[in-house]
Structure formats: C-alpha cells, structure tokens
Amino acid sequence: MEDARAERARIGSELDGTDEAVVSTDGGRSVSYAEYGASDGTPLVFLHGTPGSRLLGELFDEDARRSGVRLLALDRPGYGRSSPWPTRTLADTGEFVAAVLDDAGVSRAGVVGFSGGGPHALALAATRGDLVREVDVVAGATPPSLRSTRPTALRLLEVLAGTAPLLVRGGLRAQRWFAERASPSFVVSQYTTSDGQAELSDDVAELVKRDFVEALARSRRGFVTESRLLAREWDFPVTEVDRRVRLWHGGRDSNVPVEDARRMAERLPNARLTAFEEADHLHSLLRSGSRVLVRQASAAD
Structure with a gap:
C-alpha cells in the first residue's frame, strides 16, 4: 500500500499536485483515478460523462472536504490515462471500479454517475452490489427503449460509432485540438444553454474544458466504445438494482429529456427523482453536487 501511495504522489506531482494513481485491473488493463475531498472521509466513486475524465471530480473538491467525503474519480477505459477496452459492456464496470477500490483500501462505496456515467453506476449496482452502498445518477442517460427524443448530433454520433469508428476518432482528434486552443465556451456549449453559459464562473468553465x-x-476509443454501448439496450436489467437510487435531472436538459428520467425512476425498484425545473444538463450536476455529497456521507453513518 505504501508503494501505491508513493506512485499516487509521483503522478499527482506532474498534474498540479492532485493525488492520482494508475492501477491494474484483474484483466491487466490500466485504470487511472484521482482523489478529492477528505482523505479519511466516506468513500464515493465518481463516474464522469461521455466523454469525460477524472478531472471533473475537482468540481466537488471543496464540498467533499466540508461533507467528509473521499471522492474517487476514475477515468473509464479509453479516457484520460486509462487503457482502452473496446469490447467491454456496461456489465464490465465492476472490473475497473473494483481495481480502484482495492488500491484505495475501500471495500464498499457510494457511487455517483453523471450523464454517460449514470448507466455505468447502475450497472455496477446491478452486477457488483457488494461494492455499492447507494447510487446517485445525475442527468443520466437512459436505455433506448425509454427515450423520447435525442439531439440529432448525438444520434448521428451513435450511428457513426458503429459504422465508421475511424471517422469518429479522426473528428474527435480535431475537436480536441481545437478545444485545447479555443475559449472554454466551445466545450461548455455542448452541455448547457447560452443562458447557462453566462451563469458559469470562469473557473468552472475552464475545468469543463480541461476535462x-x-x-x-491519449485515445478516442473510450467515446467510440460508449457511443455504441449507449445506443443499444443495456446488458443488465435495471430491476436488479437493489440499492437505493436517487435520480437528479434538469427540466431543461436537451441531451437527456427529464421525461426519460421519469420513466427510468418508475422502473427502478427503489428510486426517487428530484427535478430542477430550470436546470440544463451541466447545471443539473452543479445544482445537485453538494446535496449528493451530504446524503452519501450521511448514508454511511
């Protein structure tokens, strides 16, 4: 364990002092994660959006410290520093989450999934419930059978991910190159409205861009893999999620309409939906973050 901590400190020193590690799964794949909040707090796994990375966990670093939460934010396969896993399914989520928990010395944790991380959080609870205390899903994607409408751009990406993955990866490489050099608004506009952009602080906008x-x-395979996964029916039944689930969703979310979240809540055995009527996709995360941390911390008491 001391060697693992030394490795986290070394990697973190390269990235603005953040406490980070790269560990191996049982399948021999690398998975990266960062720690935020209270080092001795209640463990909570954070699963980013599609696309996304461990860096988004920094949004809740201060709130996690105040709430007594140890936030473990990982890169899913093919994102950030984690190696790609093109053949994975949602039901494989337990393999890379278990590797992170084992390295962190944690046997059981709460889980929060944002956007494309939502299905992964539910899959973890359904297939590896022994690792999960409670689940929070924020602006989470839903199975195709529960969807009402989808933005045209997202539907097109899902089709191309299955039929022309090289084209998608090339487009993402160009998009990433431009995003690195452009104003944060180039990235933020994918997750919020023009009014929502105006409400964001410069620090939050910059963090969303960095994420x-x-x-x-390093790879665009994670996005291609998940676009294919989320375009088809999930490979686990949501009725097998026997943990408490809290759904948080924005009434103005154009990426995932709130009506879809309501249908999801009806099918989960033990779920409650909180809707923020004026919030869009990104602001659902910003509005719910502190509440999620407080409730996850209290659930461990």
Whole structure:
C-alpha cells in the first residue's frame, strides 16, 4: 500500500499536485483515478460523462472536504490515462471500479454517475452490489427503449460509432485540438444553454474544458466504445438494482429529456427523482453536487 501511495504522489506531482494513481485491473488493463475531498472521509466513486475524465471530480473538491467525503474519480477505459477496452459492456464496470477500490483500501462505496456515467453506476449496482452502498445518477442517460427524443448530433454520433469508428476518432482528434486552443465556451456549449453559459464562473468553465481535453488526450476509443454501448439496450436489467437510487435531472436538459428520467425512476425498484425545473444538463450536476455529497456521507453513518 505504501508503494501505491508513493506512485499516487509521483503522478499527482506532474498534474498540479492532485493525488492520482494508475492501477491494474484483474484483466491487466490500466485504470487511472484521482482523489478529492477528505482523505479519511466516506468513500464515493465518481463516474464522469461521455466523454469525460477524472478531472471533473475537482468540481466537488471543496464540498467533499466540508461533507467528509473521499471522492474517487476514475477515468473509464479509453479516457484520460486509462487503457482502452473496446469490447467491454456496461456489465464490465465492476472490473475497473473494483481495481480502484482495492488500491484505495475501500471495500464498499457510494457511487455517483453523471450523464454517460449514470448507466455505468447502475450497472455496477446491478452486477457488483457488494461494492455499492447507494447510487446517485445525475442527468443520466437512459436505455433506448425509454427515450423520447435525442439531439440529432448525438444520434448521428451513435450511428457513426458503429459504422465508421475511424471517422469518429479522426473528428474527435480535431475537436480536441481545437478545444485545447479555443475559449472554454466551445466545450461548455455542448452541455448547457447560452443562458447557462453566462451563469458559469470562469473557473468552472475552464475545468469543463480541461476535462474534455484530457478525456481525448491519449485515445478516442473510450467515446467510440460508449457511443455504441449507449445506443443499444443495456446488458443488465435495471430491476436488479437493489440499492437505493436517487435520480437528479434538469427540466431543461436537451441531451437527456427529464421525461426519460421519469420513466427510468418508475422502473427502478427503489428510486426517487428530484427535478430542477430550470436546470440544463451541466447545471443539473452543479445544482445537485453538494446535496449528493451530504446524503452519501450521511448514508454511511
């Protein structure tokens, strides 16, 4: 364990002092994660969006410290510093989460999934419930059978990810190159409205940009893999999620309409939906973050 901590400190020193590690799964794949919040707090796994990275966990660093939460934010396969796993399914989530928990010395944790991380959080609870205390899903994607409408751009990407993955990866490489050099608004506009952009602090906008750039820095395979996964029916039944689930969603979310979240809540055995009527996709995360941390911390008491 001391060697693992030394490795986290070494990697973190390269990236603005953040406490980070790269560990191996049982399948021999590398998975990267960062720690935020209270080092001795209640463990909570954070699963980023599609695309996304461990860096997004920094949004909640201060709130996690105040709430007594140890936030473990990982890069899913093919994002950031984690190696690609093109053949994985949602039901494989337990393999890379278990590797992170084992390295962190944690046997059981709460889980929060944002956007494309939502299905992964539910899959973890359904297939590896022994690792999960409670689940929070924020602006989470839903199975195709529960969807009402989808933005045209997202539907096109899902089709191309299955039929022309090289084209998608080339487009993402160019998008990442431009995003690194452009104003944060180039990235933020994918997750919020023009009014929502105006409400964001410069620090939050810059972090969302860094998260996007880091997600695609070394590979674009993670996004292609997940676009295919989320375009088809999930490979686990949501009725097998026997943990408490809290859904948080924005009434103005154009990426995942709130009506889809309501249908999801009806099918989960033990779920409750909180809707922020004026919030869009990104602001659902910003509005719910502190509440998620407080409730996850209290659930461990």
